[in-house]
Amino acid sequence: MGQVRKTRGWAIASGPGGIKEGPACWEEANLGTMETQRASLALGQWSLWLLLLGLVVPSASAQALSYREAVFRALDQLNERSLEANLYRLLELDLPPKTDENLDTPKPVSFTVKETVCPRTTQQPPEQCDFKENGLVKECVGTVTLAQIKDNFDITCTVPQSVGGVRSLGRKILRGWKTYGPIIVPIIRLIG
Numbered sequence: 001m002g003q004v005r006k007t008r009g010w011a012i013a014s015g016p017g018g019i020k021e022g023p024a025c026w027e028e029a030n031l032g033t034m035e036t037q038r039a040s041l042a043l044g045q046w047s048l049w050l051l052l053l054g055l056v057v058p059s060a061s062a063q064a065l066s067y068r069e070a071v072f073r074a075l076d077q078l079n080e081r082s083l084e085a086n087l088y089r090l091l092e093l094d095l096p097p098k099t100d101e102n103l104d105t106p107k108p109v110s111f112t113v114k115e116t117v118c119p120r121t122t123q124q125p126p127e128q129c130d131f132k133e134n135g136l137v138k139e140c141v142g143t144v145t146l147a148q149i150k151d152n153f154d155i156t157c158t159v160p161q162s163v164g165g166v167r168s169l170g171r172k173i174l175r176g177w178k179t180y181g182p183i184i185v186p187i188i189r190l191i192g
Contacts, residue, residue, distance in 0.1 A: 067096035070144040071109055074153040075126070078140075082120060088113040088138065088157075089126040094171070097178050105185060106143035106154070108177035110170050113138050113157065141170050143177075 071093060079087050094110040115135030118124055142155035 067107065067109075067144075067146070068093065070107070070146050070153070071111055072127075074109070074142075074144050074155050075111075075113065077153065078155060078157065079120065079126060084115075085119060086132060086135070087116045087118045087120055087122070087126045087129055089116045089129055089131065091131075091137065094174065097181075104145055106145055106181070108142075108174055108181055109144050109155070110139075110141045110174040113140060139170050141173055143181075 071090065075088065075090060082088070090111060091114040092112040097108055114137045115132045116126055116129035117132045117135075118126065118129035122129075136159060138157040139160050140155050140157040142153065144153040144155070
């Protein structure tokens with residue numbers, strides 16, 4: 001090997017790889033060898049792979065939508081597919097059902113929307129639009145999933161004949177879904 005000279009805790013080593021300086025303890029570690037450089041490179045590659053894996057695989061909490069967010073996402077889709085002139089905005093949202101651990105299980109929803117002054121072609125979010133005076137009100141019922149990667153919803157919105165009657169019917173349907181939905185969904189999955 002080459003020569004090593006120590007001065008006050010500092011080492012200067014000379015050899016075939018050139019001159020290296022550093023703390024005196026480096027001399028024992030022999031950091032200039034190819035094996036150490038390869039090990040350091042491999043460690044760097046593993047660190048890079050772990051970092052990339054952390055970026056690619058989102059956490060479960062990042063994939064879950066809240067009940068309210070799922071309804072807003074469904075409403076955005078309804079506004080996009082609508083043939084009506086103006087956007088609709090959430091007016092009232094009924095309480096969410098009991099939570100279910102499975103994000104893919106459809107959750108029953110019931111909410112009311114009202115027509116806004118914003119044209120459907122606008123890029124403005126409906127939440128920033130004012131309600132249209134005497135705008136059309138619709139009752140919406142159906143299901144949404146809380147999985148962020150799926151835009152799975154089945155919502156039907158209707159104009160109530162009399163607000164009390166339809167609202168009452170919507171609530172009855174929602175209560176029925178809360179009761180029988182957990183039984184019906186597995187049967188539908190088996191069939192379909």
